[in-house]
Amino acid sequence: MLRAVDLGCERGDRILFSGLNLHLHAGEVLQVHGANGCGKTTLLRALCGLTRPATGEILWQEKDIRDDESTFSDDVIHIGHHDGIKQELSALENLRFAVALSAKSPELSAEQALAHFGLTAQTHLPAYVLSAGQRRRVALARLLLNAARLWVLDEPFTALDQSSIGVMEAMLHQHASNGGCVVITSHHAIPLEPGIHRELHLTT
Amino acid sequence: MAVLSRDLLLALRRRSEVVNPLLFFVIVVTLFPLAISPSQAVLQTLAPGIIWVAALLSTLLSLERMFRSDFEDGSLEQLLLSPCPPTILVLAKVLAHWLVSGLPLLLIAPLLGVFLALPTEAMPTLLITLALGTPVLSMVGAIGVALTVGLRRGGALLSLLVLPLYLPVLIFAANAVAAAADGLIVTGQLYFLGGLLLLSCSLAPLAAAAALKISIH
Numbered sequence: 001m002l003r004a005v006d007l008g009c010e011r012g013d014r015i016l017f018s019g020l021n022l023h024l025h026a027g028e029v030l031q032v033h034g035a036n037g038c039g040k041t042t043l044l045r046a047l048c049g050l051t052r053p054a055t056g057e058i059l060w061q062e063k064d065i066r067d068d069e070s071t072f073s074d075d076v077i078h079i080g081h082h083d084g085i086k087q088e089l090s091a092l093e094n095l096r097f098a099v100a101l102s103a104k105s106p107e108l109s110a111e112q113a114l115a116h117f118g119l120t121a122q123t124h125l126p127a128y129v130l131s132a133g134q135r136r137r138v139a140l141a142r143l144l145l146n147a148a149r150l151w152v153l154d155e156p157f158t159a160l161d162q163s164s165i166g167v168m169e170a171m172l173h174q175h176a177s178n179g180g181c182v183v184i185t186s187h188h189a190i191p192l193e194p195g196i197h198r199e200l201h202l203t204t
Numbered sequence: 205m206a207v208l209s210r211d212l213l214l215a216l217r218r219r220s221e222v223v224n225p226l227l228f229f230v231i232v233v234t235l236f237p238l239a240i241s242p243s244q245a246v247l248q249t250l251a252p253g254i255i256w257v258a259a260l261l262s263t264l265l266s267l268e269r270m271f272r273s274d275f276e277d278g279s280l281e282q283l284l285l286s287p288c289p290p291t292i293l294v295l296a297k298v299l300a301h302w303l304v305s306g307l308p309l310l311l312i313a314p315l316l317g318v319f320l321a322l323p324t325e326a327m328p329t330l331l332i333t334l335a336l337g338t339p340v341l342s343m344v345g346a347i348g349v350a351l352t353v354g355l356r357r358g359g360a361l362l363s364l365l366v367l368p369l370y371l372p373v374l375i376f377a378a379n380a381v382a383a384a385a386d387g388l389i390v391t392g393q394l395y396f397l398g399g400l401l402l403l404s405c406s407l408a409p410l411a412a413a414a415a416l417k418i419s420i421h
Binding site: 052080085 | 205207210214279282284288
C-alpha cells in the first residue's frame, strides 16, 4: 500500500539518508530503528507528507501522495512528538475538534475513545491539568476516531504507563489485522507476530 | 467552520491575550492628548492619524497569536494534514483573528474619536475605514506570520515584512477620515480600501497557506 522509491532526506545541509526503498503491505507494522538524530522523525514526516523529501517519491496505493493530497490525508493519521493538543480545551473538546476536521464520521464517540484509554474521569478537564502521559493518551485516542488506514506514529509510547502501553499494543495489533498499515518509531520492543512486524534500521 | 469555533473558544479561554491589544490601543490613543496638547483644534487634526496608527500597532501586537501556539503544540501539523483545504483553514483562522482583535477596535473607536474631538461628521467614515481596513491588516498579517512562524525569533522580522504592506491601508484610511472631518467627499479612498480588502481576501489565504507549508517543512 505504501511505497517509497529512492527516498532521500536532508536536514539543513546534512544528508540524513538516501536511496531508501520500502514497500509496506496492508496489515503490516513497520518499526523504524536507529540512533538519535539519524532521521527517523524526518522519515516519518516525509511519509505522511509534512516534509518534502529531497529526492525520490512516496506512493500511496500507487499514487504519488502529493498528487492527490485530500484523498491521502483522509487515509493517514500522524502523531508526532508534539501532541497537537490545545492546553485550554478539555480532553473531550480536543477530540471533538479532531473529529470535526476529518471527513469521515467515526465509529466510536469521543467519550468512548477516551474511555478506551482509561480517561473517563478526565473527559472534561482542561488539557493543561493533565499529566504528560494523560495528554499522550488523549492524542492517541484520535487513532480510534479516525478511520485512517495508515498510522504514522513517532514514539507513541513516550510517557505512557504500563497499562496504556498494553492498550496501545493491542490497538496496533487490531489495526494490522483489519488491514491497516503502521509506521512506528520506538526504542521499545513491540510484541507482534513476525509475519506482520517488519523492521527498518536507519544508519548514518 | 470547526476551526473558527475552536479559535473563538480558545480566545475566550485566554482572555488576557485578547484584552491586551485592545488595552494597548486605548492606552496609546489616550496618551497623545496628555503628551501633545489637550487643545481641541490640535487633537482634531491629529485624531485620524493617531487612531489609525494605534489600530495598526495593536493589530501587529496580536498577529503572532494566529499561528504561533498552533505551531508550537503541533496542532498546525494536524490542521494541515486534515482533508480540509489549507486555504479554507487559513481563511477561518484569519476570520477568527479579526473577530477577536479587529472587531473590538471597531467597537471602541467611536469612543476614542469623541475623546480626541473628532467631528461627528467624520465618525461614520472612521468606522467604515476600520471595517474595511482592519480585515486587510489581518489578511496581510497572516502571510507574514505564516512565513515567520518557523523561526525562533520571528517577531522583528514579522514587523519588517508586514509594515510596508500596511502602508497603503494606513495612508488611505487616515486620509479618508481627515478628509471627512473637513467635510470632503471620501468615496474614492473608501473604494480603494474596498479594493484592497477584496484583493487581500482572495490572494492572502493562498499565499499564507503556501507559506505555512514551507514553515512546517
